Amino acid sequence: MRRTITAxxxxxxxxxxxxxxxxxPLARTVRLGFTDATLGNMQEARPVGWENYLxxxxxxRGGVLADPLWWRSVRNTLVFxxxxxxLETVLGLGIALVLHTGFPGRPVVRAAxxxxxxxxxxxxxxxxxxxxxxxxGLLNDLLMKFGLIAAPLAWTADPELAMVSVIVADVWKxxxxxxxxxxxxxxxxxxxxxxAARVDGVHPVRVFFRVTLPLIRPALVVAVVFRVLDALRVxxxxxxxxxxxxxxxxxxxxxxxxxxxFQDAGYGSATSTLLFFVVALxxxxxxxxxxxxxxxxxx
Amino acid sequence: MRPFxxxxxxxxxxVLMIFLWSVFPFYYGFLSSLKSGSALFTVDYLPRHxxxxxxxxxxxxxxxxxxxxxxxxxxxxxxxxxLLLAVTAAYALxxxxxxxxxxxxxxxxxxxxxxxxxxxxxxxxxIRRLGLYNHLGGLVFSYFIFTLPFTVWVLTAFMRxxxxxxxxxxxxxxxxxxxxxxRVFLPLLKPAMVSTGLLAFIAAWNEFLxxxxxxLTNAQRTVPVAIALISGASAYELPWGRIMAASVIVTLPLILLVLVFxRRIVAGLTAGAIRG
Numbered sequence: 001m002r003r004t005i006t007a008x009x010x011x012x013x014x015x016x017x018x019x020x021x022x023x024x025p026l027a028r029t030v031r032l033g034f035t036d037a038t039l040g041n042m043q044e045a046r047p048v049g050w051e052n053y054l055x056x057x058x059x060x061r062g063g064v065l066a067d068p069l070w071w072r073s074v075r076n077t078l079v080f081x082x083x084x085x086x087l088e089t090v091l092g093l094g095i096a097l098v099l100h101t102g103f104p105g106r107p108v109v110r111a112a113x114x115x116x117x118x119x120x121x122x123x124x125x126x127x128x129x130x131x132x133x134x135x136x137g138l139l140n141d142l143l144m145k146f147g148l149i150a151a152p153l154a155w156t157a158d159p160e161l162a163m164v165s166v167i168v169a170d171v172w173k174x175x176x177x178x179x180x181x182x183x184x185x186x187x188x189x190x191x192x193x194x195x196a197a198r199v200d201g202v203h204p205v206r207v208f209f210r211v212t213l214p215l216i217r218p219a220l221v222v223a224v225v226f227r228v229l230d231a232l233r234v235x236x237x238x239x240x241x242x243x244x245x246x247x248x249x250x251x252x253x254x255x256x257x258x259x260x261x262f263q264d265a266g267y268g269s270a271t272s273t274l275l276f277f278v279v280a281l282x283x284x285x286x287x288x289x290x291x292x293x294x295x296x297x298x299x
Numbered sequence: 300m301r302p303f304x305x306x307x308x309x310x311x312x313x314v315l316m317i318f319l320w321s322v323f324p325f326y327y328g329f330l331s332s333l334k335s336g337s338a339l340f341t342v343d344y345l346p347r348h349x350x351x352x353x354x355x356x357x358x359x360x361x362x363x364x365x366x367x368x369x370x371x372x373x374x375x376x377x378x379x380x381x382l383l384l385a386v387t388a389a390y391a392l393x394x395x396x397x398x399x400x401x402x403x404x405x406x407x408x409x410x411x412x413x414x415x416x417x418x419x420x421x422x423x424x425x426i427r428r429l430g431l432y433n434h435l436g437g438l439v440f441s442y443f444i445f446t447l448p449f450t451v452w453v454l455t456a457f458m459r460x461x462x463x464x465x466x467x468x469x470x471x472x473x474x475x476x477x478x479x480x481x482r483v484f485l486p487l488l489k490p491a492m493v494s495t496g497l498l499a500f501i502a503a504w505n506e507f508l509x510x511x512x513x514x515l516t517n518a519q520r521t522v523p524v525a526i527a528l529i530s531g532a533s534a535y536e537l538p539w540g541r542i543m544a545a546s547v548i549v550t551l552p553l554i555l556l557v558l559v560f561x562r563r564i565v566a567g568l569t570a571g572a573i574r575g
Contacts, residue, residue, distance in 0.1 A: 136342065259419060
């Protein structure tokens with residue numbers, strides 16, 4: 001009993017801070033979404049019901065849910081999260097396997113792999129923005145030297161290339177996180193399984209799919225879930241690398257635009273609330289999928 | 300010497316590719332930071348210019364030194380405060396079993412994975428009411444949303460691994476919970492505190508969304524916002540040399556931290572994820 005009281009006393013300050021910075025602002029955001037608040041005047045906001053979400057004016061529909069740009073941003077975000085996390089997982093696993101083999105100079109390479117992770121996202125966005133530069137960029141120069149393209153491409157402005165550019169920059173920045181988590185997973189695997197497989201002469205590729213992959217599955221699932229949730233809230237990279245592009249506009253960029261650039265706190269809050277639910281829904285789907293094991297009963 | 304087997308050669312090729320892929324963009328940024336004017340119009344793969352003009356310009360044409368101090372102050376303050384709050388919370392979550400503990404842990408994890416835009420307008424309102432708008436205090440306050448859940452979560456994972464005997468012996472000697480946390484456990488947790496603190500510091504140092512939204516004037520901005528807003532002196536001047544110089548300046552300390560504390564950082568990352 002006394003231990004329980006101690007627990008709550010010890011937790012008190014942290015819970016209070018979390019309430020102030022997370023729970024309260026979240027509740028206020030939901031509430032503001034049902035008002036006509038502007039950024040400059042939040043106190044005297046009047047309730048407007050569901051108007052920010054969906055409204056019918058003389059046969060015209062308004063509100064976030066009727067805005068094609070919002071749905072575009074949802075689709076962009078899902079594509080971005082899906083493709084970049086898939087690429088990061090494959091590349092991260094590859095890097096982890098290479099680092100796991102042990103070769104002279106491994107600490108140096110491991111430190112080098114951490115560099116993209118440590119770089120601020122803004123800096124990596126600027127680095128890639130400069131590499132992608134349509135006139136003086138390194139990427140166009142390289143591709144033209146090798147004769148892969150005939151004329152420079154506008155990597156961040158071309159509607160067909162903008163998303164690719166953003167995804168490559170994100171994969172560069174976040175693969176290390178994946179690789180290091182998976183490497184830690186690999187290093188915890190029991191050695192005797194591999195000894196047995198080697199003695200039995202099992203082909204390494206078969207060992208990978210039959211032994212390694214199932215064994216690091218928990219680490220893999222955790223890393224993927226973390227990364228997907230992180231990718232779904234993407235803001236910095238897209239805001240800096242491809243500003244004003246509808247082809248890469250993410251949910252977070254859209255919401256902040258409404259809230260800050262257009263000063264429409266009511267509409268922006270409604271968008272934020274929707275964003276929260278989209279992310280929550282994705283989390284649920286992801287966690288359900290993570291529990292499912294092919295060929296086995298769900299646990 | 301035996302000839303290299305093909306597998307070995309393939310491995311070294313892969314290692315080389317991984318190394319170049321990781322390091323090259325930053326290396327290229329550094330090369331560009333040494334160039335200005337028309338030198339930026341040509342792509343170089345090896346250093347040909349050694350001009351430090353951009354580094355001076357970054358500090359002269361904007362309050363970049365102030366921006367760096369702001370970043371240092373905000374990241375240090377929020378990391379220290381979050382560690383202090385988290386160490387007691389982690390003790391409760393790791394060592395005391397009480398009703399609702401599982402739910403609390405889950406909530407903490409949930410908050411750390413939160414889309415920050417979802418609280419933006421509510422936080423904006425709160426920060427303005429507290430008089431912290433365009434004030435570094437507002438950033439320290441809002442950064443708790445990602446540093447605190449993270450530090451609580453990771454320290455809980457580390458604290459679970461400490462031996463029970465130690466705690467029992469301390470209780471026998473009549474030590475209260477506060478003594479156990481700060482006198483018995485804290486010295487043992489030093490490496491864990493370093494790992495967690497470093498990761499929280501880096502996260503705060505790199506934060507952009509709140510810093511962009513809750514500050515207004517150049518003197519209150521942190522480094523990421525300052526870099527994002529660098530533009531050329533005129534529309535005809537390419538600002539990339541200066542942007543790269545500013546980027547190198549903020550990234551070098553981080554790279555040094557990573558090189559020195561590599562093991563600790565990896566330990567923190569994995570403690571948070573794998574044992575959780």
